[in-house]
Amino acid sequence: MTHPKLSVEDAPGKLVPFPGTADAPRSEVLTGELVDEAEYQRTRARRLAESMVSRLPAVWQTPETARQASAQLAGQLVALPVRYPGSVGRGLAVSARAWWSWVRVADFYAAARTADRLADRWLEIAAIRKRRAWWSLTAIGTAASGSLVTDLAAGPLPLLLTGGAVSAGLALLGRRKDGAGGRKAVVGPRTLAWAMDGDHLVEAFRDAKLIGRDEGLAFVRLPKRDGAGWYVVVDLPPSRRASNAVAHREDLASALAVDESRLIIERVRGDDGHAGRVSLWIGDSDPYAAMPVASPLASAEAWDLWTAPPFGSTARGGVVAVPVVWTSLLVGAIPRMGKTYVMRLPMTAAALDPHVRLIIADGKGGKDHRPFELVAHRFIRNTRPESVLRLIAVLEEAAADVENRFERLSDMDDEVCPESKVTPEITRNPTFGMPLTVIGIDEIQNYLEDDTPLDLDNPKSKKRGQRILELLTFIAKTGPAAGYSLVLATQKPDSAVIPDKLRGQLGTRFALKVMTWQASETILGAGTYKAGMDASKLLKSHKGVGLLLGADGETDLDAGEATAVRTHLLAIKEIRVACHRGRALREAAGTLSGDAAGNRAVGDLPPEVAARIADVTAAGVAAVEVEDAVLAEDLPEVLGLLVEVIEDHEAGLVATFELAGRIGWEAKALGEALRRAGVPAPVPPRQRINGSPHPVSVADLDAIRVAVIGHIDG
Numbered sequence: 285m286t287h288p289k290l291s292v293e294d295a296p297g298k299l300v301p302f303p304g305t306a307d308a309p310r311s312e313v314l315t316g317e318l319v320d321e322a323e324y325q326r327t328r329a330r331r332l333a334e335s336m337v338s339r340l341p342a343v344w345q346t347p348e349t350a351r352q353a354s355a356q357l358a359g360q361l362v363a364l365p366v367r368y369p370g371s372v373g374r375g376l377a378v379s380a381r382a383w384w385s386w387v388r389v390a391d392f393y394a395a396a397r398t399a400d401r402l403a404d405r406w407l408e409i410a411a412i413r414k415r416r417a418w419w420s421l422t423a424i425g426t427a428a429s430g431s432l433v434t435d436l437a438a439g440p441l442p443l444l445l446t447g448g449a450v451s452a453g454l455a456l457l458g459r460r461k462d463g464a465g466g467r468k469a470v471v472g473p474r475t476l477a478w479a480m481d482g483d484h485l486v487e488a489f490r491d492a493k494l495i496g497r498d499e500g501l502a503f504v505r506l507p508k509r510d511g512a513g514w515y516v517v518v519d520l521p522p523s524r525r526a527s528n529a530v531a532h533r534e535d536l537a538s539a540l541a542v543d544e545s546r547l548i549i550e551r552v553r554g555d556d557g558h559a560g561r562v563s564l565w566i567g568d569s570d571p572y573a574a575m576p577v578a579s580p581l582a583s584a585e586a587w588d589l590w591t592a593p594p595f596g597s598t599a600r601g602g603v604v605a606v607p608v609v610w611t612s613l614l615v616g617a618i619p620r621m622g623k624t625y626v627m628r629l630p631m632t633a634a635a636l637d638p639h640v641r642l643i644i645a646d647g648k649g650g651k652d653h654r655p656f657e658l659v660a661h662r663f664i665r666n667t668r669p670e671s672v673l674r675l676i677a678v679l680e681e682a683a684a685d686v687e688n689r690f691e692r693l694s695d696m697d698d699e700v701c702p703e704s705k706v707t708p709e710i711t712r713n714p715t716f717g718m719p720l721t722v723i724g725i726d727e728i729q730n731y732l733e734d735d736t737p738l739d740l741d742n743p744k745s746k747k748r749g750q751r752i753l754e755l756l757t758f759i760a761k762t763g764p765a766a767g768y769s770l771v772l773a774t775q776k777p778d779s780a781v782i783p784d785k786l787r788g789q790l791g792t793r794f795a796l797k798v799m800t801w802q803a804s805e806t807i808l809g810a811g812t813y814k815a816g817m818d819a820s821k822l823l824k825s826h827k828g829v830g831l832l833l834g835a836d837g838e839t840d841l842d843a844g845e846a847t848a849v850r851t852h853l854l855a856i857k858e859i860r861v862a863c864h865r866g867r868a869l870r871e872a873a874g875t876l877s878g879d880a881a882g883n884r885a886v887g888d889l890p891p892e893v894a895a896r897i898a899d900v901t902a903a904g905v906a907a908v909e910v911e912d913a914v915l916a917e918d919l920p921e922v923l924g925l926l927v928e929v930i931e932d933h934e935a936g937l938v939a940t941f942e943l944a945g946r947i948g949w950e951a952k953a954l955g956e957a958l959r960r961a962g963v964p965a966p967v968p969p970r971q972r973i974n975g976s977p978h979p980v981s982v983a984d985l986d987a988i989r990v991a992v993i994g995h996i997d998g
């Protein structure tokens with residue numbers, strides 16, 4: 285069975301499987317170029333030269349940096365006569381200090397003093413001092429007489445040579461160290477090449493505290509030009525973790541004097557990697573500030589949605605494709621960062637596949653999604669009351685279809701349906717009536733926050749938003765095997781709007797720029813901030829750029845490795861053209877259905893399916909009701925904030941500063957607010973937890989829960 289994986293290709297330019305009509309057999313197409321012997325030899329020579337150049341120190345690898353390095357070297361040579369006497373003087377002072385400390389037996393003296401044994405050791409120290417003074421006088425006398433004899437016997441040349449060598453040694457000792465007194469102010473290719481050179485890179489790792497002062501790095505791949513930046517692979521010293529280096533990207537960026545958006549640091553995994561191996565790529569400039577790349581979907585004749593559609597590219601130019609089948613996508617960001625553009629990418633791919641059914645609800649209510657009306661099975665234009673009611677009916681129809689599909693799948697022949705899941709053949713065969721179905725909802729919070737009662741005569745009846753949540757949770761939970769996927773976008777990704785029960789089912793997450801690390805975590809998932817993934821660090825100028833994470837095992841990425849992706853740009857004009865093509869393909873395949881075919885009547889929800897939805901979502905709904913109640917009861921601010929950051933599985937004590945950090949408060953303010961909100965402090969209030977060497981102020985998560993419930997119950 286085809287099992288699409290979210291793929292991030294490292295090699296720029298690698299071919300993405302590209303359309304072909306869904307039914308057409310697809311075979312791999314190889315491209316090549318015919319070259320003659322001379323051209324072949326030239327290419328070999330060029331490769332050899334490139335490989336030799338990559339072994340040079342980084343600053344000598346590109347003509348520009350080599351020119352700058354030579355200019356710097358020439359400048360240093362010109363300044364040498366002026367700087368030389370000063371260096372010799374400093375070297376002399378350093379050696380004199382070292383000699384004096386040796387004669388005075390300074391180390392022994394200091395040790396005896398510290399141990400209060402000076403009186404015992406004094407005679408011994410005095411004897412050593414006398415002995416060393418005599419040795420020094422003897423050495424000076426021998427050197428002076430040796431010089432005199434040499435001068436008389438062989439002339440002044442040997443003395444001049446020796447003096448020159450000694451002065452050079454002193455100058456070396458007294459030279460000003462490069463980089464002393466702070467980091468260089470100049471940024472650009474010169475300093476980057478400088479920073480990538482072995483010793484400087486090791487120094488940066490030390491400064492960022494990723495390795496110890498006396499530890500080093502082993503270079504697995506020497507610094508080398510790679511696209512518009514530098515690439516290097518290093519092994520950390522034993523017991524240092526690569527994941528820690530990834531989590532402290534910002535520290536390393538600071539030590540290297542580059543903006544963190546220019547630094548891509550990743551673990552090298554698999555057979556070629558290990559837990560202490562990291563790859564570093566540093567861009568010459570902000571890789572996300574470049575002109576956006578146009579989406580290949582704009583010119584695609586058709587798309588087979590079982591093939592992950594192109595989504596964007598990594599900083600290094602690798603192609604990123606995001607699967608739609610078996611998983612659901614959550615896109616979150618502050619306004620105007622590109623959520624709508626991003627969610628329209630997989631939906632356009634869906635529009636280009638005639639065997640895909642599209643259901644779209646536009647919570648924004650503008651024209652952004654209108655082109656999809658040409659192909660959409662169901663299309664809800666806005667959040668007006670009648671539209672919200674229609675969305676509920678459409679989702680009920682979809683939920684009933686999910687149930688019905690499972691029944692039919694279980695009755696199917698093993699050959700056709702080996703796993704009680706849809707297969708490409710099943711979804712493409714109109715006689716089965718089980719096309720892949722993508723439900724895309726933009727600004728979903730506008731639907732979920734609708735607190736109009738379903739039954740207008742009964743204000744206590746279930747709210748419309750709750751019903752939508754219930755249905756979406758059901759579809760997200762049970763739908764993927766039946767060919768259903770969700771693509772949801774929101775500017776309010778917090779758990780009050782999208783409860784964990786639903787969010788947990790959305791296995792692929794994409795966080796564009798958000799304001800706080802907490803908001804980033806609510807999109808990407810708990811623990812992602814600590815692992816170094818923080819979408820609040822993206823710049824506002826990074827439109828369409830976000831962190832992509834596969835969190836449901838259906839993708840190649842795991843929770844430890846979000847990838848920064850610059851999404852492709854696909855304008856509404858191009859989407860409209862694609863939708864026209866999609867409509868023509870559907871008409872040809874006889875699959876144009878629902879609203880697009882003028883059939884707006886929505887199917888009913890059979891009572892047995894309604895009961896099943898209630899079962900499947902019972903836990904989720906209970907949680908939602910608690911959360912809604914929490915909001916309704918107007919909790920003290922501190923409890924309202926904590927409810928959002930304490931995970932269901934957490935219990936017991938937690939350091940107050942850690943809990944305060946989660947909501948962006950000071951520990952002291954949190955302690956006081958908890959006291960005011962009636963949360964009793966643990967006894968004793970300061971305890972050693974998580975191996976802390978000293979007792980720290982702690983808060984009791986269970987007591988906080990009790991207080992929240994107390995407030996709800998009044």
Ligand SMILES: Nc1ncnc2c1ncn2[C@@H]1O[C@H](COP(=O)(O)OP(=O)(O)OP(=O)(O)O)[C@@H](O)[C@H]1O
Nearest residue numbers: 576618619620621622623624625827828851852853
């Ligand atoms: N991949 C991209 N590359 C460059 N710019 C982009 C990209 N995607 C979107 N943009 C730009 O970002 C702007 C905002 O996009 P979009 O309307 O999708 O944002 P949004 O987050 O949905 O906004 P809102 O919350 O207001 O609905 C657009 O004007 C578009 O030009």
